Amino acid sequence: MTEDVQKHSVHTLVFRSLKRxxxxxxxxxxxxxxLDEQSHKLKMAVKLKADYDAVLHMPxxxxxxxxxxxxxxxxxxxxxxxxxxxxxxxxxITGTHAYPSGPGVALSADTKIxxxxxxxxxxxxxxxxxxSQASQDGSRTAASVADIHRHAGAAERSxxxxxxxxxxxxxxGGGGIGGGSRTSALMRRAPTMPKPQWHPPWKLFRVISGxxxxxxxxxxxxxxxxxxxxxxxxxxxxxxxxxxxxxxxLTGHISTVRGVAVSSRSPYLFSCGEDKxxxxxxxxxxxxxxxxxxxxxxxxxxxxHPTIDVLVTCSRDxxxxxxxxxxxxxxxxxxxxxxxxxxxxxxxxxxxxxxxxHDSTIRLWDLIAGKxxxxxxxxxxxxxxxxxxxxxxxxxxxxxxNIKQWMFPDGKxxxxxxxxxxIINTLAVNSDGVLVSGADNGTIHMWDWRTGxxxxxxxxxxxxxxxxxxxxxxxxxxxxxxxxxxxxxADKTIKVYKEDDGATEESHPVNWKPEILKRKRF
Numbered sequence: 001m002t003e004d005v006q007k008h009s010v011h012t013l014v015f016r017s018l019k020r021x022x023x024x025x026x027x028x029x030x031x032x033x034x035l036d037e038q039s040h041k042l043k044m045a046v047k048l049k050a051d052y053d054a055v056l057h058m059p060x061x062x063x064x065x066x067x068x069x070x071x072x073x074x075x076x077x078x079x080x081x082x083x084x085x086x087x088x089x090x091x092x093i094t095g096t097h098a099y100p101s102g103p104g105v106a107l108s109a110d111t112k113i114x115x116x117x118x119x120x121x122x123x124x125x126x127x128x129x130x131x132s133q134a135s136q137d138g139s140r141t142a143a144s145v146a147d148i149h150r151h152a153g154a155a156e157r158s159x160x161x162x163x164x165x166x167x168x169x170x171x172x173g174g175g176g177i178g179g180g181s182r183t184s185a186l187m188r189r190a191p192t193m194p195k196p197q198w199h200p201p202w203k204l205f206r207v208i209s210g211x212x213x214x215x216x217x218x219x220x221x222x223x224x225x226x227x228x229x230x231x232x233x234x235x236x237x238x239x240x241x242x243x244x245x246x247x248x249x250l251t252g253h254i255s256t257v258r259g260v261a262v263s264s265r266s267p268y269l270f271s272c273g274e275d276k277x278x279x280x281x282x283x284x285x286x287x288x289x290x291x292x293x294x295x296x297x298x299x300x301x302x303x304x305h306p307t308i309d310v311l312v313t314c315s316r317d318x319x320x321x322x323x324x325x326x327x328x329x330x331x332x333x334x335x336x337x338x339x340x341x342x343x344x345x346x347x348x349x350x351x352x353x354x355x356x357x358h359d360s361t362i363r364l365w366d367l368i369a370g371k372x373x374x375x376x377x378x379x380x381x382x383x384x385x386x387x388x389x390x391x392x393x394x395x396x397x398x399x400x401x402n403i404k405q406w407m408f409p410d411g412k413x414x415x416x417x418x419x420x421x422x423i424i425n426t427l428a429v430n431s432d433g434v435l436v437s438g439a440d441n442g443t444i445h446m447w448d449w450r451t452g453x454x455x456x457x458x459x460x461x462x463x464x465x466x467x468x469x470x471x472x473x474x475x476x477x478x479x480x481x482x483x484x485x486x487x488x489x490a491d492k493t494i495k496v497y498k499e500d501d502g503a504t505e506e507s508h509p510v511n512w513k514p515e516i517l518k519r520k521r522f
Contacts, residue, residue, distance in 0.1 A: 013269050091298065097219060161170060161505050196453035198510055200503045202446060204460055206496040208244045215488035216256055216474045222264040224480040229488055230257030236271055236281075240477060242371055244496065252288055259302040259313075267373060268325070270311055272299035278313050292323045294330050305346040305367075312353055314341035322367065332370035336363060342384045345395070352397060356383030362397050365412055376411045378404060387427035387435075389449065396449075397423035398437055403447070417452040420445045426475045430482040438487060442471025453512060458497075466491040 008016075057280040105294075115133045213232030220227040226247060228238050234248040236257055257276035262269050267463040278299055280290035281489040297316035304311055310331060314320040320341050322332040339359035346353055350372045351364035361381055381400040393408045396417075401416035403424065423438035429435045433449035446456035462471045472490035479486065 007192075010513050062149070070344075071328070086096060097139050109460055163272065194451055196448040196451040196455065196510055196512055197433060199432065199448065199455055199507050200499045200501075201456050201508050202497045203500050204458075204495060204497040205484070206244050207497070208239060208494040209363045209463065209492065210246050211235070211494075212488045213256070213492060213494060214472075214474060215494055216258050217260045218475045218477050218486055218488045218494070219260045219262050220477055220479050220486070222480065223260045227477075227479070228260050228262060228269060228488060229494055230260045230271055230273070231492075232256040234273075236260060237267075239494070241484075248286065250286065253277060255298075258298070258300050261302055261304050261311075263304055264306070265309065270302055272302045272313055274298035276315075278302065278311070278323070290325075292321075292328055292330075294321055294333075295319070297356075300340065301343050303344050303346045305348075305352065307348045308367075310346075310367075312344050312346055314344040314355055316340045318357070318359075320344050320353065320365075320371070322353070332367070334363075334365050334370060335370075336372050336375070337361065339382075342382065343386050345386050345388055347388055347408075349393070354386050354388075356386045356397055358382040358384075360399070362386065362406075362411065364409070373409075373462070374411045376406065376413075378413060383421075384423070385427045385437075387429050389429055391433050396427055396429065396435060398427045399425065403427070403435075403437055405449075405452075417447055417454070419454050425473060428476045428478055428485065430478045432482065436476055436478075436485060438473025438476045440472045442473060442489070444473060444476070444487065453510070455510065459490075460495060462489075462491040463493050 005339065008391065013274045020089060026069045037506040180464070199422055209234055211229065211231040213234075215229050215231045217230040218227060220241070224240055224241060226241050228236060230236050230253075234253045234255060234257065236249065236253070237246060238248040238250070239245065240247055250269075253271065253273045253275055254277075256275050257271055257273045259272040260269065261271075261339040267283045269283055276295050276299060278292035278295070279288045281287065282289045292311070292313070293433070295313065295315040295317055299313050299315045302311060302313040309325045311323045311325050311410060312320055313323065318337045318341060320334040320337075321330055322334065322366070323329070324331050329514075334353065334355065337355065337357040337359050337517055339357055341355050341357045343356040344353065345355075350366065352367035355363050355365065357363070360377070360379045360381055360383060362379070363372050364374040364376075365371070366373045376397075379397065379399045379401060383397050383399050385398040387398075394405060394414065396403055400421075400423045402422065405414040405417065406412065407414055409492070417435070417437075420437050420439060420443070422441045422443060423441050424437050426438040427435065429449060435447040435449050437445045437447070439445075442462070444458040444460075445454055446458075447454050459471070462468060470490045470492075473487055473488065477486055483498065487495045487497070490497060
């Protein structure tokens with residue numbers, strides 16, 4: 001029996017031959033080829049000209065000249081300091097810190113040019129030398145001029161030029177040694193936490209009952225005449241803001257109503273709930289006129305864009321959806337979170353949508369592209385609430401680990417507000433800089449926005465007949481006059497708080513002590 005010869009394609013045979021040829025001659029290819037010195041010099045000269053032509057004129061740093069001078073010998077050391085190397089006077093380029101160690105410092109508005117000390121300056125600086133180098137017999141100085149030249153740069157290296165100048169002046173005026181005055185001049189004041197602004201305390205003003213389940217959401221209408229609440233009893237109720245009386249009940253949801261919002265551009269009320277539904281109510285007819293279908297799970301929050309006719313909702317399906325209010329079209333589905341999206345906020349400037357999620361991240365979205373602009377991963381626990389400051393270009397996020405403040409547009413971290421050790425469900429802030437955080441355990445903390453000072457803590461009593469454990473704060477909002485704070489609670493009530501008009505800075509002082517500046521913890 002003859003064996004069949006295995007046939008290969010021409011392509012395979014050619015590349016096999018190429019590989020064998022390469023393996024045979026690879027050792028020859030790896031041999032070192034001698035470098036032509038003239039060609040290398042020409043190449044480096046061209047490269048220097050092309051890449052570094054703009055900075056080739058830079059003066060030599062002082063450290064380099066010191067090393068050159070020391071290698072030349074001690075006899076030429078003093079000459080190197082007192083005489084210029086070339087026709088131009090000797091300059092030392094310094095950046096933010098005196099005498100930077102790295103070469104190639106760029107000349108800018110902050111860059112300073114220092115001359116080496118002249119003979120007169122050397123004699124004056126002798127008076128400011130440490131006491132160990134001062135003479136014992138009362139003469140001017142025990143150090144030689146060359147030694148003083150050597151120490152001339154030390155003061156500037158160890159402290160900024162302004163501080164070094166202060167030391168020289170105090171030494172001259174104080175008669176030479178003057179250790180005490182010199183030490184006090186060198187003492188730096190530690191940065192302190194700015195004093196918080198005084199805010200009057202808030203007190204309970206009214207308790208409104210009427211819902212038969214947990215009150216989960218709240219919103220105030222733009223005219224400040226009434227407000228709306230959504231509850232676990234599946235109803236939406238509209239209340240008169242001045243009297244607290246019930247004006248209207250809307251039914252239609254078949255599960256807990258988790259979010260409500262009133263439009264400032266049209267007579268519409270929007271609601272969402274755990275039944276996956278998002279509804280648009282016409283307040284002239286008190287009827288549902290549109291449904292927005294698309295979410296695959298419970299819808300936990302919604303917000304209206306202030307300048308565009310779009311509605312943004314967030315859901316347990318880990319997405320946020322952008323809806324055209326009129327056409328009901330799903331303009332964008334914002335995907336990227338890996339867990340429930342618990343809160344969403346819109347603003348007119350970019351980034352236009354901010355979401356907080358149970359995956360402990362906050363995302364800033366570009367509404368035009370429908371993509372993430374920035375992801376903030378500083379929180380370690382679920383982010384259940386986000387609030388935008390009404391005047392500043394900043395926002396805050398609430399989580400069980402901390403309340404954090406951020407700066408738009410890229411979410412630069414500002415500071416932590418620590419101390420509310422509970423699951424924070426809601427945040428609200430007014431124009432006076434009062435930040436309110438409400439938690440699952442029924443506590444409300446009031447903060448000064450600028451300094452993060454916690455000036456008041458409230459734990460209101462639950463409604464008679466409710467359990468003490470039913471004291472959670474699910475939502476809170478300031479009315480449009482910012483004189484009242486409305487909270488939605490787990491004891492089925494709505495509570496209204498007002499500022500205490502009788503409080504003064506003397507009766508309720510700021511319990512604040514100057515501290516070292518707080519560390520910004522991530």
